[in-house]
Amino acid sequence: MYFSKKNKSLTSMVDSFEKIPVQIYASSKEGSKYVAQEIAGLIRAKAAQKQPCVLGMATGSTPIHLYAELVRMHREEGLSFANVISFNLDEYYPIEKEAFQSYWNFMHRHLFNHIDIDPANIHLPNGNWPKEEIKKYCAAYESKVEAAGGIELQVLGIGLNGHIGFNEPGSSIFSKTRLVNLDNTTRIANTYEFHNISKVPRLALTMGISTILKAKRILLMGWGQKAAIIARSVEGNVTEQVPASILQQHNDCTFVVDEPAAADLTRIKSPWLTGDCTWTPQMMKRAVIYMALKLNKSVLSLTADDYIGNGLSDLLVEKGDAYELNLQVYYLLRDSITGWPGGKPDAVIPTHPERTKPQPKRSLIFSPHPDDDIISMGGTFMRLHDQGHEVHVGYQTSGNIAVTDEFVTRFIDFAVGFEDMFGIDNNKSQAILTSARKYIASKQKDQPDTPEIRSIKGLIRQCEARATCRYVGLTEDRCHFMNLPFYETGTVEKKPMGEEDVKLTMELLQQLKPHQVFCAGDLADPHGTHKVCLEVVFESLRRLKAAGEPWINDCWVWLYKGAWQEWDIPEIEMAIPMSPDQVMKKRFGIFIHQSQKDMVPFQGTDSREFWQRAEDRNANTAHIYAALGMTKYAAMEAFVRWNY
Numbered sequence: 001m002y003f004s005k006k007n008k009s010l011t012s013m014v015d016s017f018e019k020i021p022v023q024i025y026a027s028s029k030e031g032s033k034y035v036a037q038e039i040a041g042l043i044r045a046k047a048a049q050k051q052p053c054v055l056g057m058a059t060g061s062t063p064i065h066l067y068a069e070l071v072r073m074h075r076e077e078g079l080s081f082a083n084v085i086s087f088n089l090d091e092y093y094p095i096e097k098e099a100f101q102s103y104w105n106f107m108h109r110h111l112f113n114h115i116d117i118d119p120a121n122i123h124l125p126n127g128n129w130p131k132e133e134i135k136k137y138c139a140a141y142e143s144k145v146e147a148a149g150g151i152e153l154q155v156l157g158i159g160l161n162g163h164i165g166f167n168e169p170g171s172s173i174f175s176k177t178r179l180v181n182l183d184n185t186t187r188i189a190n191t192y193e194f195h196n197i198s199k200v201p202r203l204a205l206t207m208g209i210s211t212i213l214k215a216k217r218i219l220l221m222g223w224g225q226k227a228a229i230i231a232r233s234v235e236g237n238v239t240e241q242v243p244a245s246i247l248q249q250h251n252d253c254t255f256v257v258d259e260p261a262a263a264d265l266t267r268i269k270s271p272w273l274t275g276d277c278t279w280t281p282q283m284m285k286r287a288v289i290y291m292a293l294k295l296n297k298s299v300l301s302l303t304a305d306d307y308i309g310n311g312l313s314d315l316l317v318e319k320g321d322a323y324e325l326n327l328q329v330y331y332l333l334r335d336s337i338t339g340w341p342g343g344k345p346d347a348v349i350p351t352h353p354e355r356t357k358p359q360p361k362r363s364l365i366f367s368p369h370p371d372d373d374i375i376s377m378g379g380t381f382m383r384l385h386d387q388g389h390e391v392h393v394g395y396q397t398s399g400n401i402a403v404t405d406e407f408v409t410r411f412i413d414f415a416v417g418f419e420d421m422f423g424i425d426n427n428k429s430q431a432i433l434t435s436a437r438k439y440i441a442s443k444q445k446d447q448p449d450t451p452e453i454r455s456i457k458g459l460i461r462q463c464e465a466r467a468t469c470r471y472v473g474l475t476e477d478r479c480h481f482m483n484l485p486f487y488e489t490g491t492v493e494k495k496p497m498g499e500e501d502v503k504l505t506m507e508l509l510q511q512l513k514p515h516q517v518f519c520a521g522d523l524a525d526p527h528g529t530h531k532v533c534l535e536v537v538f539e540s541l542r543r544l545k546a547a548g549e550p551w552i553n554d555c556w557v558w559l560y561k562g563a564w565q566e567w568d569i570p571e572i573e574m575a576i577p578m579s580p581d582q583v584m585k586k587r588f589g590i591f592i593h594q595s596q597k598d599m600v601p602f603q604g605t606d607s608r609e610f611w612q613r614a615e616d617r618n619a620n621t622a623h624i625y626a627a628l629g630m631t632k633y634a635a636m637e638a639f640v641r642w643n644y
Contacts, residue, residue, distance in 0.1 A: 047082075156212070157221055168180065501536045
């Protein structure tokens with residue numbers, strides 16, 4: 001864990017960049033525990049003084065671990081919420097309280113239903129307030145906050161555009177509780193809750209920025225892909241175009257972030273600018289690459305003046321002259337590029353990313369959804385097979401919620417027509433299909449699918465995955481449909497990793513005893529499936545290693561990205577180049593997943609189709625390598641090795 005401002009061990013140079021104290025934790029769970037402990041301490045201190053504790057609460061995916069930890073503390077440590085008065089930041093408008101996506105439902109589902117808070121002390125903006133009386137109700141909400149003595153501690157999340165609450169860019173610093181229009185980027189980001197952007201409300205109720213600033217203490221939490229906006233909010237100028245930056249004007253605000261969300265802070269991205277720096281090969285590689293990209297130069301063309309002018313004179317002093325440094329980084333980049341992801345046969349290349357032996361290898365690709373294998377590492381997938389390795393794919397989840405009802409109807413029509421055309425009399429299948437068609441036709445907004453419809457949707461995606469494997473050249477026995485239970489809730493919200501998920505994964509690993517495992521390190525998917533799938537694989541491998549399985553020491557784990565993000569160039573340890581023909585072949589493989597084409601139900605903030613995202617990211621990786629002085633390829637897939 002890293003600390004800013006409150007930790008005297010860090011140089012004051014950090015303060016010159018970070019205008020808000022920042023605490024960095026290894027994971028969102030650890031960061032959430034810190035926030036929960038501070039909240040619990042305040043609640044207990046107020047209870048000891050026989051005073052109410054007024055809390056400002058946030059919603060969305062950010063505080064889920066926080067509320068889970070508070071519930072745990074209530075159940076296991078006796079933390080009472082009897083003296084708590086809560087005020088929520090915001091609510092969609094219009095929306096029914098009971099709607100799954102409403103923040104009223106969210107707060108009761110995740111927190112209020114599990115603690116001893118007095119229902120009379122719960123305050124949330126009402127998504128059913130009459131529109132013509134909104135101003136009156138908003139003013140009354142402000143008055144309730146003031147009557148309670150003001151908010152002691154306000155919990156916030158942050159949007160990708162810097163919004164706090166639903167105060168979008170351009171919101172006035174003097175704004176109060178009101179009805180607002182949601183920015184389109186916010187609506188796209190929240191699509192994961194509603195399946196389709198057309199269903200995301202265009203309006204919302206929110207506390208204003210001035211209301212938030214009146215809180216005595218503010219804790220803003222930011223996880224995962226929020227790195228860019230966290231850095232702008234903490235290190236940039238105060239501007240209403242980045243509402244979170246206005247928190248620089250609060251005298252007791254702290255940002256609590258995980259390591260991915262801290263990645264763009266100067267002390268993390270360019271620590272050599274904030275004080276002493278330990279010049280490991282990886283740190284040297286980062287510094288030189290960032291400098292080369294900033295100056296638009298190839299690595300080998302950097303000069304001593306470039307190093308001195310970009311804060312890297314200490315590196316010159318410690319490691320030698322610019323020419324030698326340039327060569328070292330050039331070789332690190334060059335040696336990461338290989339056309340042999342399973343190792344090159346009959347070759348002794350000490351700097352090659354993968355081992356030569358054993359040859360061929362048994363490779364297991366874990367695919368969180370039924371299309372991540374081809375989207376994120378399709379070129380590598382095909383190359384592994386073409387080079388004679390025994391390739392298996394473990395499809396971790398069914399992916400059923402990402403299939404639209406319209407697509408199911410199309411397949412039901414085909415199935416019924418097929419039976420009618422060939423005179424097949426199967427009363428059971430006809431009954432299931434008829435029931436499914438009837439249910440979809442009368443399905444209400446936010447109504448979950450029946451188990452039968454979920455099974456049909458899962459089957460659609462399974463058939464697409466099988467077709468992809470056949471396209472690559474794999475036989476049926478190389479496809480493993482794991483259907484991990486954590487995913488099978490029928491809703492966007494998933495369960496945490498469970499014991500059965502780990503058990504199923506361990507069984508597949510034990511069955512195959514792979515030499516290589518590829519899994520998704522892409523944690524920016526909007527509903528968290530990739531993250532849980534990765535945690536399941538990591539936990540399974542740790543347990544197998546602890547159990548002393550002999551094969552585990554020869555199993556290398558490679559992490560891929562691509563569907564949502566790409567690895568930063570200095571992080572890449574293996575880059576697989578692709579020709580234009582290979583790029584096109586990968587595109588056609590992605591097209592096999594017809595249920596995911598044209599309309600992506602959970603596209604997050606990126607409106608492009610997955611094949612477009614993958615091609616653009618792969619092409620950009622190749623372009624950056626070329627800009628740094630490497631051979632120019634059409635595209636590259638990138639991997640980072642995980643050591644356990």
